[in-house]
Amino acid sequence: MAIARSDIRELVTSYLERHPGERELLAALLEEPATASEATDRAAPPARVTCSAVVIDRDRRVLHIHHPATGETPRAPGGRVAASDRTLIEAALRGLREEAGIPPGALCVTAEFLSGPLDIAVHAVEAGPAEGRPAHRHYDFRFAFCLADAEEDSGPGPGSQWPRWLRWLPFDQVGSPTLRAKLLASGLDGGVEPVNASALIHDGQGRYLLHLRDDVPGIWEPGAWALLGGGREPQDASLEETVRRELREEAGLEPAVLEPLAVESATGTDGLTVPVRVFAGCWSGDPATLPLTEGVMLAWFDPGTMPRLRMSPATLELVRRHAAGRPPASGRVSGSPARSVPHVVGVHLYLERDGQVLLGLRHPDSAYAGSAHHFLAGHCERESAVSCLVREAREEAGLVIDPADVELAHLVHVVEGAGAQPRMQLVFRARRWRGSPEVREPDRCLSWGWWPTDALPDPIVPYARAAIEGIRAGRPYTELGWTVARGANRTTDPSRPHRPRPAGRRGI
Numbered sequence: 001m002a003i004a005r006s007d008i009r010e011l012v013t014s015y016l017e018r019h020p021g022e023r024e025l026l027a028a029l030l031e032e033p034a035t036a037s038e039a040t041d042r043a044a045p046p047a048r049v050t051c052s053a054v055v056i057d058r059d060r061r062v063l064h065i066h067h068p069a070t071g072e073t074p075r076a077p078g079g080r081v082a083a084s085d086r087t088l089i090e091a092a093l094r095g096l097r098e099e100a101g102i103p104p105g106a107l108c109v110t111a112e113f114l115s116g117p118l119d120i121a122v123h124a125v126e127a128g129p130a131e132g133r134p135a136h137r138h139y140d141f142r143f144a145f146c147l148a149d150a151e152e153d154s155g156p157g158p159g160s161q162w163p164r165w166l167r168w169l170p171f172d173q174v175g176s177p178t179l180r181a182k183l184l185a186s187g188l189d190g191g192v193e194p195v196n197a198s199a200l201i202h203d204g205q206g207r208y209l210l211h212l213r214d215d216v217p218g219i220w221e222p223g224a225w226a227l228l229g230g231g232r233e234p235q236d237a238s239l240e241e242t243v244r245r246e247l248r249e250e251a252g253l254e255p256a257v258l259e260p261l262a263v264e265s266a267t268g269t270d271g272l273t274v275p276v277r278v279f280a281g282c283w284s285g286d287p288a289t290l291p292l293t294e295g296v297m298l299a300w301f302d303p304g305t306m307p308r309l310r311m312s313p314a315t316l317e318l319v320r321r322h323a324a325g326r327p328p329a330s331g332r333v334s335g336s337p338a339r340s341v342p343h344v345v346g347v348h349l350y351l352e353r354d355g356q357v358l359l360g361l362r363h364p365d366s367a368y369a370g371s372a373h374h375f376l377a378g379h380c381e382r383e384s385a386v387s388c389l390v391r392e393a394r395e396e397a398g399l400v401i402d403p404a405d406v407e408l409a410h411l412v413h414v415v416e417g418a419g420a421q422p423r424m425q426l427v428f429r430a431r432r433w434r435g436s437p438e439v440r441e442p443d444r445c446l447s448w449g450w451w452p453t454d455a456l457p458d459p460i461v462p463y464a465r466a467a468i469e470g471i472r473a474g475r476p477y478t479e480l481g482w483t484v485a486r487g488a489n490r491t492t493d494p495s496r497p498h499r500p501r502p503a504g505r506r507g508i
Contacts, residue, residue, distance in 0.1 A: 051092035052078030058190040061168035104271030107145040111193035118144040148273040194277035197243035198229030207300040225311040252291040255281035348375035356450035400434040415481040
């Protein structure tokens with residue numbers, strides 16, 4: 001099966017984000033060839049792709065192939081891409097096994113580079129008329145791995161079980177100038193770090209949430225019951241951010257609290273050992289209400305039922321260990337909450353000038369509400385709400401606000417979907433301020449603008465619109481996303497009798 005041309009382009013594009021100065025050198029991989037088979041075909045000019053495995057031990061050394069009798073310069077193991085290779089990293093792993101006898105299960109990817117190349121070396125190859133070979137460029141994708149077992153670091157050497165043609169070379173003795181420079185500039189030390197994250201979700205009453213995965217080839221644990229989770233992406237600042245993103249994307253689930261529980265090992269689809277950071281969280285809702293985007297279904301199970309399921313023995317053992325460390329379930333009344341749920345407190349700035357309100361256009365890549373308009377806003381840290389508002393106004397827009405000029409204008413109590421973490425959104429009006437709005441965090445906000453309160457932009461964050469409408473109507477409080485009598489959302493003044501909202505005006 002030929003490697004998709006788009007996969008090569010994606011790897012090169014990601015690599016160039018780290019090394020933009022190499023764009024001209026690698027331009028042919030972005031523009032040529034027209035088909036993937038040409039890029040990986042050994043005989044196809046003008047570009048040939050090979051893959052190498054850069055195996056790093058705990059002493060910051062790299063494994064090399066060295067046959068002194070042939071006079072060959074020590075090099076990282078690897079070779080050409082075969083038709084059976086599904087990805088370039090699989091080609092590197094196959095070459096490593098063939099040349100050094102090291103199976104993929106003995107290795108892990110590094111947290112710094114994940115499945116992307118550490119280096120892409122470019123060599124010009126002269127024409128070989130006798131062989132019918134035209135001149136072309138040779139691109140070697142070099143992938144970094146560390147040893148999954150620290151005990152493997154002893155070889156090769158006298159008395160070791162490693163083949164005698166293998167050598168470990170310190171970073172500063174690596175022959176390739178480009179690889180040597182990137183190794184020395186990296187933080188790679190051969191240490192194993194988790195690169196995947198999973199969530200052990202329980203209801204506090206002895207049941208655990210499991211995900212039935214699609215039964216299709218080429219994915220992790222096909223057709224099995226497993227924990228929700230996935231691999232770390234380059235934009236994830238932490239593994240907790242990884243697992244929260246995966247829960248949100250796969251099931252619309254946002255547990256209030258996730259705590260590190262354990263680090264487990266699994267086997268990836270390419271045979272590599274994958275250290276997985278498991279987080280534990282409590283949620284007690286109905287899985288049938290979750291908007292599942294991957295897999296077949298979600299369901300609650302108790303540990304006694306799980307041996308009858310098709311699931312990883314390691315996952316079953318993890319659940320059993322967690323259950324053994326918890327007190328027996330209490331007989332709470334059916335339908336009562338399993339425990340109190342912390343709420344996120346957000347603060348928002350409502351500035352009005354000549355009938356217009358200040359709104360920012362959020363960056364398309366923003367983690368929340370990309371390309372939508374929103375208040376100047378932030379989350380309370382260890383500070384009062386007004387102090388948070390004053391700080392955010394200064395940091396985000398360069399506005400100076402006196403706390404004495406701030407008053408609470410509206411409160412929105414919102415939950416954005418089943419299982420999401422509830423949020424208290426405080427909207428404060430500043431009667432006076434100094435300065436003009438300016439973009440100080442361009443990765444979050446593209447621009448600031450003044451909009452008529454009766455002609456708001458679209459799209460706009462739903463609860464921001466609801467707050468502005470509430471302020472115009474003189475209401476102090478709005479509820480969005482909560483199920484109340486007859487399924488309506490509540491937008492009300494608590495001092496007045498509740499009347500359901502008209503159909504078609506549901507909040508998110």
